[in-house]
Amino acid sequence: MGTAVLLKNTEKRGGMEHWRRQETAAAYMFSLPTIILLLVFSLGPAAYAFFLSGVSWNLLNHMHWVGLSNYAAILHMPLFWTSVKNSVIFAAVVMPVQTVIAMIIAVIMNQNLPARPIYRLVFFFPSISSSAVTSLMFMWIFNKLGLLNGFLTMAGISGPNWIGNPRFALSAIMILNIWSTAGYFMVVFLAGLQAIPRTLYEAAAIDGASALQRFWNITVPLLRPSTFFIVVMGLIGTLQMFDQSFIISGGTGGPLNSTMTIALLIYQEIFSYGQVGYGAAATVFLFVLVLGLTILTNRWLGKPIEY
Amino acid sequence: MKHLQKIAQVSAMGLSLVGMVGCGTASSASGSGASKVVTIVVASWAGTNVTNGIIDQQLADFNKTHPDIHAVYRPIAGNYETILKTEFVSGDAPDIITLNNGGQAPVFESEGAVIPLNSYIQKSHYSLSDFFPGAMNMFEAGSTVYGIPRDQSPLVLYYNPQMFKNAGIAGPPTTWAQLQADAQKLTNPAKKIYGIVQTPQEPRWAQFLVEAGGNVMNNSMTKMTLNTPAALRGFSFFVNLYRSGVAAQPSQVGATWGGQALGMGHAAMSFEGAWAIPYLQDTYPNTPFAIATLPKGPVNNMSLDFPTAWAITKDSAHPQQAWQVIKYLTGQGQAQWVEQGGLVTVRKSLINMPYYQQHPIYHNILAQLPNAVPWNFPNGFDQYVNSTLSNVSLLAVEGKLSPQAALQQLQSQGTSIIQQNGGN
Numbered sequence: 089m090g091t092a093v094l095l096k097n098t099e100k101r102g103g104m105e106h107w108r109r110q111e112t113a114a115a116y117m118f119s120l121p122t123i124i125l126l127l128v129f130s131l132g133p134a135a136y137a138f139f140l141s142g143v144s145w146n147l148l149n150h151m152h153w154v155g156l157s158n159y160a161a162i163l164h165m166p167l168f169w170t171s172v173k174n175s176v177i178f179a180a181v182v183m184p185v186q187t188v189i190a191m192i193i194a195v196i197m198n199q200n201l202p203a204r205p206i207y208r209l210v211f212f213f214p215s216i217s218s219s220a221v222t223s224l225m226f227m228w229i230f231n232k233l234g235l236l237n238g239f240l241t242m243a244g245i246s247g248p249n250w251i252g253n254p255r256f257a258l259s260a261i262m263i264l265n266i267w268s269t270a271g272y273f274m275v276v277f278l279a280g281l282q283a284i285p286r287t288l289y290e291a292a293a294i295d296g297a298s299a300l301q302r303f304w305n306i307t308v309p310l311l312r313p314s315t316f317f318i319v320v321m322g323l324i325g326t327l328q329m330f331d332q333s334f335i336i337s338g339g340t341g342g343p344l345n346s347t348m349t350i351a352l353l354i355y356q357e358i359f360s361y362g363q364v365g366y367g368a369a370a371t372v373f374l375f376v377l378v379l380g381l382t383i384l385t386n387r388w389l390g391k392p393i394e395y
Numbered sequence: 396m397k398h399l400q401k402i403a404q405v406s407a408m409g410l411s412l413v414g415m416v417g418c419g420t421a422s423s424a425s426g427s428g429a430s431k432v433v434t435i436v437v438a439s440w441a442g443t444n445v446t447n448g449i450i451d452q453q454l455a456d457f458n459k460t461h462p463d464i465h466a467v468y469r470p471i472a473g474n475y476e477t478i479l480k481t482e483f484v485s486g487d488a489p490d491i492i493t494l495n496n497g498g499q500a501p502v503f504e505s506e507g508a509v510i511p512l513n514s515y516i517q518k519s520h521y522s523l524s525d526f527f528p529g530a531m532n533m534f535e536a537g538s539t540v541y542g543i544p545r546d547q548s549p550l551v552l553y554y555n556p557q558m559f560k561n562a563g564i565a566g567p568p569t570t571w572a573q574l575q576a577d578a579q580k581l582t583n584p585a586k587k588i589y590g591i592v593q594t595p596q597e598p599r600w601a602q603f604l605v606e607a608g609g610n611v612m613n614n615s616m617t618k619m620t621l622n623t624p625a626a627l628r629g630f631s632f633f634v635n636l637y638r639s640g641v642a643a644q645p646s647q648v649g650a651t652w653g654g655q656a657l658g659m660g661h662a663a664m665s666f667e668g669a670w671a672i673p674y675l676q677d678t679y680p681n682t683p684f685a686i687a688t689l690p691k692g693p694v695n696n697m698s699l700d701f702p703t704a705w706a707i708t709k710d711s712a713h714p715q716q717a718w719q720v721i722k723y724l725t726g727q728g729q730a731q732w733v734e735q736g737g738l739v740t741v742r743k744s745l746i747n748m749p750y751y752q753q754h755p756i757y758h759n760i761l762a763q764l765p766n767a768v769p770w771n772f773p774n775g776f777d778q779y780v781n782s783t784l785s786n787v788s789l790l791a792v793e794g795k796l797s798p799q800a801a802l803q804q805l806q807s808q809g810t811s812i813i814q815q816n817g818g819n
Contacts, residue, residue, distance in 0.1 A: 147480040148506035233587070233649035252646030338651075339474065344786050359477040361778045362502070 134375075141369040146362030158365035159373075168370060170345050171353040174258060178349065179326035182265050187318050189270045194277030195307060208278075215272035223335035226264040227251060230336075251336055254346035261332050261347060269325065273318045280314030281307070309393070316389040323381050327374065330355065350374045433716045434465045437705075437724075438479065438489035441470035449736045453728045457720060464716045476502075483508055483710065490711035491720060494542045494704045497598065498772030498780050500534055504541045505774040509706040511539045515718040530702035530741045533769040542704030543725045544741035546732060548668030549698040549767035550602055551760050552687045553654065553675075558588070558663045567664075567687035571606075571632060574664075574690045578641035581663035591642040592662035593653045595633075595792040597784040598770050599666050602699050604629035605768060606692025612809070616773045619809040621802045629692065631798040634791045644792070658682050668701055669739045669760050686759045688766075700767035702741065739764070775816045776809075783808055 116123075141158055145151035162168045197208055214222060229235045230250035237247030250260040284307065292302050308315075330351035333341060341348030341356070350370060358367035439450060454466040469489055471478050476499050482488045492509065494500040503509045516523065523531060526544050534542030554567050562581050568574040578590025593599050601611050609625030612618060620626060636642035643662075650656035653665030658679030665671075666689075675684050689696045705724055707717045724732075725741075733740050734750045739760055746764075751757050772780050784805065791801035 146506070147484050148503070148508050231649045232647060249646055252644060340782060340785070342782075342785065342789075344789060345782075356778075356782075359474070359480065360781060362480075 137368050137371045137375075140364055140367075141372050143365050143368075145364040147359075147364060148362070151364075154365065158369040162366050162369050162373070165366075167345060167348065168353065171341075171348045171350045171370075172373075174346070174348055175327055175329070175350045178258060178262060178265075178329060179323060182262050182269075182326045183319065183322040185262075186266045186270045186273060186322060187315065189266065190273035190318065191277050191308075191311065191315075193270065194274045194281055195303065197274065197278060198281045208275075211271040211274050213271065214268040217268070219268065219331045220335055222268050223264065223332050226260070226267075227336055230260045252343055254342075254344040257337070257343055257346045261329075261336055264332055264336075265326065265329065269322070273322070276318055277311060277314050280311045284310045312389055312391075312393055316385065319389060320382055320385050323385065324378055327378055327381070350377075432463060432465045433713045434467060435491065435711075435713060435717050435720050436467055436469050436489040437491040437720060438469045438471055438482075439493040440475035440495075441472040449732055452735070453724060453731060454720075457723045457728075461719060461723075464719060466720045483708070486710065488708045488710040490708060490713065490717040491705055492708055493545060494534060494706045496533065496701045496703065496770045498774075498776045500542065500704070501536075501771070501774045502777070503706070504534075504536055508709055509541050510709055510711075510714060511541060512543065512707065512718070512721075513538070513540055515714070516540060519718070519722065521722060525742045525744050527702075527741055527743060527764060529700045529764075529767055529769050530704075533702050533771050534704040534706070542706040543721055545703045545705055545725065546736070546738040547700055547702035547741050547764075548670060548739045549700045549760065549763040550599070550666045550668055550689065551698065551763050552664060552689055553657055553667050553671060553684055554664045554687065555657060555660070555662070555683060556685045557683050562663075567685070568690045569687075570690050571692050575632075575636065575639075575641065578636065578664065579639075582641045584640070587648050587661050589641065589643040589648065589656075589662055591636055591664045591666075592645055592648060592650065592656035593642060593665055594645055595637065595785070595788045597780070597788065598699055598701075599653070600630060600633040600788065601770070602666075602689060602697060603633045603692060605697040605699075606689070606695055607632070608694035610768075612772070616771070617813065619806050619813065621806040621809070625694075627799060627802055630791075630802055632692075634788075634798045634801075637792040638794060657684060669737070669757070672756060673737055686756060688759050688763045696766055698763050698767040699770045700764070701770055773813075773816070775812050779809060779812055 142153055142155055143151040144154045144158075193211055197204060197211070201207065231237070232247075232249045232252065234250075236250065240247035248256045250256045288306050288310075289302055292306060297305070328351050329349050333347040333349050333352045334355070337343075337347045337352075339356075339360075341352050351374070354367045354370045354374070356367075357363040357370065437450065437454060450468045450470075454468055457466055458464070475493075476495065479488070479492060488508075492503070494503060494509065515521070523540070523543075527547065530544040530547045534540065534544065552567055558581055559565075559567070559577070562577075564577050564580060568577045574591075581590040582588065597611070604610055604621075604626045607625045607629035609623045609627075609629055610620055611626075613620055621630075637644075643656075645652050645656050648656050648659070648661035650659055650661065652667075653662065654667045654671035654674055655678075656662040657665045657667075657671075658675050660682055672686075675682065689698050705721045707714050707721065711717050729740060729742055730745055730748060732738055733745060733748065737754070737757075739757070740746065740748070746761055751761060787796065787801050787804050790796040791798055796804070
């Protein structure tokens with residue numbers, strides 16, 4: 089239909105207005121496949137999750153409406169609060185650490201070092217590897233008799249049972265996550281660094297600013313758009329962490345629920361325990377949490393740069 | 396001109412999309428309409444290549460003799476029951492599914508996802524008397540039959556005969572006291588070798604409760620029975636193996652399960668089922684292993700049994716044909732299943748088949764079969780089985796909860812699930 093309208097308009101030979109309308113229509117036509125995909129696979133299911141949070145359903149029986157009682161149920165569930173605690177601790181540690189590491193590596197990679205492309209590849213490689221593969225790899229590194237404990241033994245430290253001990257399991261996943269995402273964010277920072285005018289550094293150098301002063305007073309503030317993007321993406325990514333917990337704990341969130349994240353709980357409630365309503369209610373909770381934190385971050389870092 | 400080009404491109408894209416969709420529907424329509432052959436989809440978990448190969452071959456053999464039915468195998472990779480449930484939701488459920496133990500079968504049965512087979516059994520005069528009662532009972536609710544057993548395995552004692560020889564122990568333990576004493580002798584923490592390596596999960600300790608005369612639930616699965624002295628006696632014995640240092644968790648020796656620890660040479664003994672045989676032979680060909688029946692407790696040497704069964708789903712459009720497939724798989728197919736898969740038969744008449752005589756490693760697994768109770772839980776116990784039981788037993792094994800307190804917790808949590816389900 090859209091095509092027919094466009095053809096008719098072209099025949100009429102209108103002015104600027106027609107031309108604009110055609111352009112807009114063509115633009116919509118080109119984005120239509122994406123818009124449809126987004127509606128069907130992203131926004132639609134998201135809206136459906138809100139609906140599901142009000143039903144009682146175990147996937148095999150008939151669903152019936154229960155209103156807000158799923159929210160009441162999960163708020164009284166100790167396991168839900170364990171998962172919230174784990175996710176928040178995970179985000180609070182991983183997001184800042186990966187941001188700082190990514191920034192430092194990016195600044196180093198931005199210097200004229202020999203074999204720079206190789207280092208960039210090495211640091212970026214983890215983020216293009218499948219998280220299932222890297223999780224399996226780290227399971228061997230964190231094995232009681234594995235690589236990490238082997239190094240610790242050389243240093244005279246008796247390493248813990250990283251994955252089997254509830255005190256260390258989440259930390260092991262934190263290390264894995266920082267390792268795998270810092271490289272991706274490094275590339276974002278690198279792009280940000282190249283946009284900072286060289287002249288600012290030259291002027292500061294002439295004024296006698298040290299390298300550290302230039303980093304703090306020029307690089308860090310002028311990287312703010314990149315930092316904002318990285319902090320928001322990092323927050324969303326860490327609060328929604330699922331795959332690494334799932335693989336390392338074998339889907340249980342164990343040992344003793346120490347690696348149970350909100351996303352893993354949602355999966356378990358819906359698919360393993362037949363409590364679709366609980367899972368959907370936890371999904372809405374996670375949505376509100378991420379939305380709130382993103383708005384706060386926007387207030388803090390989302391301002392435009394003022395020179 | 397440029398616009399015309401763009402427009403032409405867009406419309407071409409649109410047309411080709413429409414064309415593709417059109418092709419898709421056209422071909423699928425002709426596929427089902429052209430001939431009178433009925434397609435039956437058979438699903439099971441994509442476990443070992445062994446199982447997949449056998450099902451494929453059995454269905455191929457079946458298709459040769461049944462020209463009006465085309466049975467195809469759909470292996471489900473990953474979390475089997477989870478994916479199966481989503482297939483029910485999307486209306487794409489297979490005709491035949493494999494029902495699993497551990498409380499998964501009752502979920503599908505009580506929600507009506509699988510259909511009763513009684514009328515088909517009666518019409519075709521199919522005899523159920525040849526099946527081991529443990530395997531058969533698990534897929535019955537009252538007099539309603541929901542599944543025909545496929546294979547099973549009881550827990551047995553795997554041990555490393557070389558380690559036993561080196562420690563000067565004549566043979567595998569036959570009593571609890573010997574189990575404890577042998578494990579003590581075989582443990583060498585400096586070398587990371589433990590008498591027993593085993594995950595402290597319920598399907599590895601419930602047999603001790605039965606051996607002491609107790610159980611987790613009563614036979615009709617309407618009551619938790621973890622508060623009995625017999626249950627405490629069995630559970631305490633299990634926990635004490637760890638507390639006294641002669642048993643270890645697999646992760647303590649860098650393994651993920653008992654069979655792996657045995658293969659790696661970190662375990663002298665472990666409790667596993669027949670599934671560990673091909674694993675150990677293929678993965679650790681240099682580690683010797685042997686199998687014994689379970690050591691006897693105060694009352695008996697009962698084991699847990701892990702049967703599976705074929706069932707027909709409610710979504711099947713051709714249950715009559717699906718039943719033909721099940722009849723074949725559990726009849727003629729059953730012997731093949733053993734010969735090629737090295738699995739434990741569910742038919743009493745096959746226990747003396749040549750395969751088992753040529754493979755003496757199965758001898759004690761078959762000897763354990765008459766003394767085994769199926770591992771089962773009622774609907775609603777998913778979370779309890781997958782998470783609560785392992786967490787609480789882990790706390791007991793690590794000494795953070797006394798065996799008595801652990802059982803009390805499990806008793807009360809299980810009871811509240813039963814009450815909730817009763818209230819529904």
